[in-house]
Amino acid sequence: MSVANRPERPLSPHLQVYRLPMLAILSILHRATGIALSVGGLYLATWVMYAASNPRAYALFQSFNVSIAGRIVLGGWLFSAFFHLFNGIRHLFWDAGYGFEIKDAERSGWIVVAAALVATAASWAVGLRLM
Amino acid sequence: MSDTRTPLSRARGLGSAKEGVHHWWMQRVTAIALIPLVVWFAISLVMLSGADYAVARAWIGSPLVMVLLTLTIVVGLYHGQLGLQVVWEDYTDGALRVFMIVFTKFIAVLFGLGAVLAIMRIGFGG
Incomplete structure (x- = not known):
């Protein structure tokens, strides 16, 4: 059979030239977060263990946390936590059999992203207020 | 294809790995438990992000925080090692897979126990 006459068959996605759909990106992000x-x-467990040790060791550990890099890590942790939390709730709905239509999955995906961003900002604001 | 499983095996529903849906179920149960814990902990973390030694210890050692923080760390690490187990199962095989899964579980227990004992040491004074 010549190439021109070959029947059209679906091709598997070629990752180097394939633009990942939003749903795939969120799925990867769930695992990454x-x-x-x-x-x-493990880092938070380490923080608690430092608090149980001596003040000098704790201060050394905290000096990173209050630096710019430490703040970025904290922001990243908050976003990761809220994204994973909201997307986890989305997974629980799937487990219960709801929201499998592509349109529904895309909508719930955008809700998760928005909710994670809002919750990250809100928890930061509330935390600073209670400080 | 005919089913070669015995009726007893089907009734038990534990499959070839002999643990059935235990991993899947525990992942869901811990996920639900973590929803309120993580919200509480996220806010607390921002609150304490610049805390000095005395402030951090006063917070960790207060009765309610001792309970919630222990739960957050133990349930969180348990949930985490369940998830990481699946990651290793997806991307590695053979001896490396077995080693990484066992290593992950050991690390989770090590840090979990370390954190719990630290919390108790702070809370009960020592």
Whole structure:
């Protein structure tokens, strides 16, 4: 069979030239934030252990946290936590059998992204206020 | 294709790995538990982001925080190692897969126990 006469068949996505759909990006982001939060969880456990040690060691540990880099990490942790949390709720709805239509999944995806951004800003604002 | 499983095996529903949906179910149960814990913890974290030694210890050692922080860390690390297990299962195989899964679980227990004992040490004084 010549190339021209070959019947049209669906091609699998070629990752180097394929623009990932929004749903795929969110799926990857869920796993990426999950991995980041696991590492972040170890870091938070370390923070508690430093608080149980001596003031000097704790101060050294905290000096990174109050730096610009530390603030960026905190912001990244908050966004990761809220994105993973809201997207996790989206997963729970899927587990229960709701929201599988592509249109619904895209809409819930955008809601998750918006909610994560709002919650990140809100928790930062509330946290600073309670400080 | 005919089903070669015995009726007893089907009734038990535990599959070839002998744990059935336990991993999947625990991931969901811990996820639900983490919803309120993470919201509380996120706000607390911003609040304490610049806290000095005395402030951090006073917060960690207060009765309600001791309970919630222990839950957040233990349930969070448990949920995390469940997820990381799936990541290793997806991207590695053979001996490396077994090693990384066991290593991940050991690290989770090590840091979890370390944090819990630290919280108790701060709360109960020592």
